[in-house]
Amino acid sequence: MNDVSAMTSVxxxxxxxxxHKTYGSGDSAVEALAGVSVSFPAGSFTAVMGPSGSGKSTLLHCAAGLDKPTSGSVRLAGADLKGKSETQLTVLRRQHVAFVFQSFNLMPALNVEQNVTLPTLLAGREPDRAWVNEVIARVGLSQRVKHRPGELSGGQQQRVAIARALAARPAVVFADEPTGALDTNTALEVLNLMRELVRAGQTIVMVTHDPVAASFADNVLFLVDGQIVTQLASPGVEAVASMLAQLGAQAKARRQR
Incomplete structure (x- = not known):
């Protein structure tokens, strides 16, 4: 099934x-998304999984306005993205979207506080210092605000990246393998933090290949060949791993026909 109606919310x-998203044309055309309909409710944590080449990153990029669908529509923070210029999309993302990636993408010469406030300053806005202090406290770095990234552990650097994302008060945080570069214990700390943020009302959409990371989500969507084929609500690690293995085997069998 392509339509995940259970997740739809105004x-x-x-x-x-x-x-739909197709790359290339003619015989070389590749359909990365094949008619995906889904909503990500406010205050929810959704994981997106699937075999390699299933369309996970394309889904995230289209949802965030980083890539334009070949057909179909995307609404972001209530705005229809169709027909918007790159400048308009950039402004919309600055106002409503934040990203957390596997690489922390911090400025090495800036301290924690400066890294957190940089995107807001680049957008031409004055940071809300009280809110900046609050999000830094939420990620447990109040005692490290003057430290530079090189003085922090990997987990602490990812916490800075999460604080930077929250500082702009985004409608949604898109996370792409946010724990991929972290050791197991540090990854669990970051995932618990993300879970706490969702309980506080933040919306998170996370692409991951890790069943443990996905088990922290409210819902897991599984993509195969550009379509949402199933979902798991409040999933356990074993259930996610089993479903991922099953879908991977099915995808491999199709390619070998």
């Missing part, structure tokens, strides 16, 4: 309707 900061 309070969804991200909504995709019959989204």
């Amino acid at each position: 309070e969804s900061p991200v909504q995709l309707d019959s989204v």
